[in-house]
Every structure is written in structure tokens, then in C-alpha cells.
Amino acid sequence: xxxxVTGGAGYIGSHAAQRLLRDGHTVVVVDSLLRxxxxxxxxxxxxxxxxxxxxxxxxxxxAGIERxxxxxxxxxxxxxxxxxxxGESVENPMLYYRNNTCAMVSLLEACLAAGVERFVxxxxxxxxxxxxxxxxxxxxxxxxxxxxxxxxxxxxxxxxLRDVAEACxxxxxxxxxxxxxxxxxxxCDRSGLLGEDHTPETHLIPVVxxxxxxxxxxxxxxxxxxxxxxxxxxxxxLHVEDLADAHVKVMExxxxxxxxxxxxxxxxxxxxxxxxxxxxxxxxxxxxxREQARRPGDPPRLFADASRIHAELGWSAxxxxxxxxxxxxxxxxxxxxKGYGG
Ligand code: UDP
Numbered sequence: 172x173x174x175x176v177t178g179g180a181g182y183i184g185s186h187a188a189q190r191l192l193r194d195g196h197t198v199v200v201v202d203s204l205l206r207x208x209x210x211x212x213x214x215x216x217x218x219x220x221x222x223x224x225x226x227x228x229x230x231x232x233x234a235g236i237e238r239x240x241x242x243x244x245x246x247x248x249x250x251x252x253x254x255x256x257x258g259e260s261v262e263n264p265m266l267y268y269r270n271n272t273c274a275m276v277s278l279l280e281a282c283l284a285a286g287v288e289r290f291v292x293x294x295x296x297x298x299x300x301x302x303x304x305x306x307x308x309x310x311x312x313x314x315x316x317x318x319x320x321x322x323x324x325x326x327x328x329x330x331x332l333r334d335v336a337e338a339c340x341x342x343x344x345x346x347x348x349x350x351x352x353x354x355x356x357x358x359c360d361r362s363g364l365l366g367e368d369h370t371p372e373t374h375l376i377p378v379v380x381x382x383x384x385x386x387x388x389x390x391x392x393x394x395x396x397x398x399x400x401x402x403x404x405x406x407x408x409l410h411v412e413d414l415a416d417a418h419v420k421v422m423e424x425x426x427x428x429x430x431x432x433x434x435x436x437x438x439x440x441x442x443x444x445x446x447x448x449x450x451x452x453x454x455x456x457x458x459x460x461r462e463q464a465r466r467p468g469d470p471p472r473l474f475a476d477a478s479r480i481h482a483e484l485g486w487s488a489x490x491x492x493x494x495x496x497x498x499x500x501x502x503x504x505x506x507x508x509k510g511y512g513g
Pocket of ligand 1: 257355373374375376378390391392393394404405406443466469
């Protein structure tokens, strides 16, 4: 297939693009490089299998995106491009509404004008907000009530897709979509080419690994008074290669008129303290840990009931050992201490 991968120079998008190329697909990456890295594209370019095209373009440039889709005969879009830091979204919500919601509207206009038939959307467990206790692990029918602007933009993306799909159905045109609600994505490509490189880095595992490398002065634990066994937040960390695999399975399964939503996680939750301990074990390094106030926008406990995608598509995470997940990221950080810039 010819697949447009938005945000393909970013952390998750580049891993998905690599997987698609290895499977022999033609991959058209569009990335504004606001947070993405052209070097990630350079690293996957020699991949045997498919063909790679890269365009530096903002999704709000609707006409340019439409031209790109037409020029390369794209019928499937994987939409990864987005800002994804919960804390930043609380501090600067308009940045998130512009980059996530407005960009998605523009992208979908281009898709509809150019006849795209399948759309795979990177949604998030942040759309669930604080789920009721009886709904953890979280199934897809859990009420979606986000508590951060980031989560709100992802829910808006899902709602926009639902309405677009309805309009397409009424006018008799083929359109299908899947909203993939990621839990926390972690780890790096085990062949060592690709990794996680955010500036500033705010996600827990890379932050702790940077502390282990001595590249930052210890780690802050945001909140130790949550209603969890050790007082710190619990999350479900899914390996990025398993996530890419889920995208491929979903893309292959989509049929005209389908509207799907799947939770993607390993189904086990780890606390912030457990992550810090696991990083100490994997790296053998010690570093300072500071207990700090809660970070706004953080729900206490999020982990997935991912049984729907297993039942319908046979997907489940294969890399479920936390140490293996952390080890894959550790290898990237050791070999690329300055990320793509080093
Ligand atoms: N966290 C932390 N210290 C950090 C970064 C994150 O204690 O330096 C906590 C954060 O408050 C949350 C969890 O780790 O409870 C996961 O945060 P992350 O930003 O990695 O992902 P999110 O769950 O926000 O998508």
C-alpha cells in the first residue's frame, strides 16, 4: 500500500514508518520537523523493502498535503503528528489545540478532497481522564472525560473522525477509520537505529535514563500521595515496536465503513517508583530522586484492557517484560547520548 505517515520523523511515527518499509509498503512521511528529526528519516531510508518519500510540511498547509496525497496515490493515512506532553498542554493549551485539533481538521480536509479511504489515528488513554475504579483495567467503553488539554485534543480527533465517517456514509463514499488509544509508549527499536529524542524531554522512562547517564541532575517524582500502593502514579508501558505492529494489523483489517477503537497496552501497570527501580537494575546506575508535588493533568492509575484488539485482530504485546522494554531504550540512550543530534 501507499501510506501517508504524518509525524514520521517523530518517535512513534518513525518506528511505524520503518515497520511499513520493512513490510514493503511505500511510505510518504510528512513532518513539520517542529519536534521531529530528519536524521530519523535518513536512518530508515536504506531499509530494504518499500520506497520512502519525505516532505517537510505542516499539516495546516492543506493544499500541499492534498497535492502530496494525490501525487503518491495514497489511500491510507496513519496520523501520528501531534504534541504529546500532558504538563505542557496544561500550561499552553492553545499550542495543543492549534497543533493537534486544527492540524487534524486540515489534514482530514485534504484526505477527503484527495479520496483517502482509510485513516488510523493516534489517540490516547488520556481521553479517559480519571476512570472509575471498577473500570480499571480500562476497556474501550469506559467513559471518555479527559482532564488535560492534551487528552481533550485526542478526544476531539476521535469525534471529528466519527462525524466525518457519518457524512461519508450518507454520501455513499468509502471511508473507514480506527482510533488507537495508546497507553504509555516506551522502548526503542531493538536494531538500534531509532529512538526517543524530545526537547525538552518530559516522559518518565527517558528522563530516568538520562539521569542514569548523568545527563540530568536526578529525577523528580511528581506526586507521592496518590491512592496507589506506593503513592505514585501507575501507567501501562507498551513497547514502540509492538505499537507499530498493532498499526499494521489494524490497517490491514480496515474495511469500507469500519469505525473501530482499540486500547493498546500490555495490560499491566507500573508505578513511577517501580520504573525508577527497574532503571536502576537495568543500568546499574544510581542517581538522585526528589519527591515533588503532583503534576497537573495526571490521573492516578491507567492501564489497559486490550482484549478487544486481541479478540478481533489477534494482536497482543509481545515485549511484556519491563526490563526488556527499558533495556531497549537504555541501548539507544547509551549509543546516542545526544539523540539524533549527536
Ligand atoms: N513522571 C514523574 N517524573 C518525571 C516524568 C513523569 O514522576 O520526570 C510521572 C508523571 O507524573 C506520570 C508518569 O510519570 O505519573 C508518566 O508520565 P509521562 O510524562 O511519561 O507520561 P504520561 O502518562 O503523562 O503520558
